Amino acid sequence: MLESDIEKLHTTELGALRIKKNLALETDDVVEWCKRKICGADEIIRQGKNWYAYNGDVVITVNALSKTIITAHVRKELRSKPGIRYIDGNEELLDRIAPLWAELNAIHHAKSVHFKAHYAGFTFEARKNTLLKAAEKGCLRVLLAYDNELPVGYCVASVIDGLGEVDSLFVSETYRKKGIASSLMERALDWIDTNGAVKIALKVSVGNEAVLGFYARYGFLPRLIELQRVSDT
Numbered sequence: 001m002l003e004s005d006i007e008k009l010h011t012t013e014l015g016a017l018r019i020k021k022n023l024a025l026e027t028d029d030v031v032e033w034c035k036r037k038i039c040g041a042d043e044i045i046r047q048g049k050n051w052y053a054y055n056g057d058v059v060i061t062v063n064a065l066s067k068t069i070i071t072a073h074v075r076k077e078l079r080s081k082p083g084i085r086y087i088d089g090n091e092e093l094l095d096r097i098a099p100l101w102a103e104l105n106a107i108h109h110a111k112s113v114h115f116k117a118h119y120a121g122f123t124f125e126a127r128k129n130t131l132l133k134a135a136e137k138g139c140l141r142v143l144l145a146y147d148n149e150l151p152v153g154y155c156v157a158s159v160i161d162g163l164g165e166v167d168s169l170f171v172s173e174t175y176r177k178k179g180i181a182s183s184l185m186e187r188a189l190d191w192i193d194t195n196g197a198v199k200i201a202l203k204v205s206v207g208n209e210a211v212l213g214f215y216a217r218y219g220f221l222p223r224l225i226e227l228q229r230v231s232d233t
């Protein structure tokens with residue numbers, strides 16, 4: 001039982017930051033806060049390698065073996081925006097993102113300064129193949145947001161050898177500023193955390209710096225500038 005191991009519970013620096021951000025906690029003693037919530041939990045269930053403690057609108061995930069508090073967040077069913085339904089799955093869902101990915105590629109094409117030719121010739125098949133290779137090397141998650149039967153946003157995430165990556169994120173223009181990307185990001189980051197990532201990174205195309213403010217909300221800040229040789233010069 002999780003309650004009998006309460007004194008052994010701990011978390012990582014990254015875990016504490018994630019939990020504080022997910023729940024907008026003011027306390028710095030995230031472990032103590034989680035212990036209190038676990039002790040007063042409405043329900044604690046074991047699923048696979050993790051315990052899940054449900055207390056009100058919060059769920060806390062604890063690795064049963066190491067007793068590490070992996071993450072805590074507002075319950076998915078409560079944070080989903082009305083009218084939008086979320087579907088999470090593996091690489092078999094990739095084809096569903098094709099039309100949205102094409103819109104993202106068009107944005108990159110329009111905004112790119114030096115690599116317009118790359119985006120002009122980039123195809124969904126090529127992108128899908130890269131993502132399938134990532135799935136073979138590690139694991140891949142596809143998260144989709146639907147308005148009825150219409151896919152309106154997606155996020156693809158992967159974990160390979162402890163490196164988590166948010167590979168791609170897009171929300172249809174008319175559905176923006178409704179919290180859909182936030183829901184997708186939170187779900188993707190929870191999934192990355194529970195799949196053993198020790199580091200999380202993502203890439204932003206040059207020209208698309210407008211998105212940096214969004215990612216900064218999740219603690220992603222620019223670290224390196226990757227240069228690539230333009231192949232046709």
Ligand SMILES: CC(C)(COP(=O)(O)OP(=O)(O)OC[C@H]1O[C@@H](n2cnc3c(N)ncnc32)[C@H](O)[C@@H]1OP(=O)(O)O)[C@@H](O)C(=O)NCCC(=O)NCCS
Nearest residue numbers: 169170171176177178179180181182203204210211213214
């Ligand atoms: C970036 C993007 C995914 C955000 O989607 P969204 O569903 O509108 O985002 P949300 O509604 O969840 O926004 C959450 C918060 O981030 C803020 N935000 C959204 N885009 C932002 C930006 N570019 N800069 C700063 N803050 C931003 C929102 O205002 C909102 O703040 P609030 O909670 O205080 O209201 C969307 O604009 C998009 O698809 N852009 C084009 C594709 C793209 O650039 N993808 C990233 C490729 S690397």
